[in-house]
Amino acid sequence: xxxxxxxxxEMLRISAKKMIEYSKNYGSSWHTCYSDTSCGTFxxxxxxxxxxxxxxxxxxxxxxWKYKGASWDKRCTSTICxxxxxxxxRGTEIRAxxxxxxxxxxxxxxxxxxxxx
Numbered sequence: 001x002x003x004x005x006x007x008x009x010e011m012l013r014i015s016a017k018k019m020i021e022y023s024k025n026y027g028s029s030w031h032t033c034y035s036d037t038s039c040g041t042f043x044x045x046x047x048x049x050x051x052x053x054x055x056x057x058x059x060x061x062x063x064x065w066k067y068k069g070a071s072w073d074k075r076c077t078s079t080i081c082x083x084x085x086x087x088x089x090r091g092t093e094i095r096a097x098x099x100x101x102x103x104x105x106x107x108x109x110x111x112x113x114x115x116x117x
Contacts, residue, residue, distance in 0.1 A: 005047040060110040
C-alpha cells in the first residue's frame with residue numbers, strides 16, 4: 001500500500017494530515033498540492049496508466065499526471081469502493097481488498113469493479 005508514488009523525478013504522497021503533497025527533488029522537500037476534503041480522507045495511492053489513483057474514504061479518485069495531484073476527480077464512489085482498504089497495480093488491472101478481505105478487480109482504471117471468486 002504505497003503512500004508515495006513516483007512519476008519521473010516527481011513524487012506524490014499522502015501526508016500525516018491525509019493531504020496530498022508533492023516533491024520535485026526526490027523527496028528532499030515536500031509541499032502541499034491538495035488539501036480539500038471533498039474527496040474524503042486519502043488512504044492509499046497508486047500510479048496507473050499516466051494517472052495517480054487514490055483510495056479515499058469516499059471511493060476512488062484520480063488525478064492525471066499533468067495536474068500533479070493538484071486536482072482530483074471521482075472515478076468510483078459506489079458503496080463497495082468505500083469498503084476498500086488497499087489498491088494494487090497488477091499491470092492490466094487494478095486489484096482492491098475490502099475490510100473483510102474480499103478481493104475485487106477493475107480493468108477500466110477503477111470505474112467498475114468485479115469480485116474475484
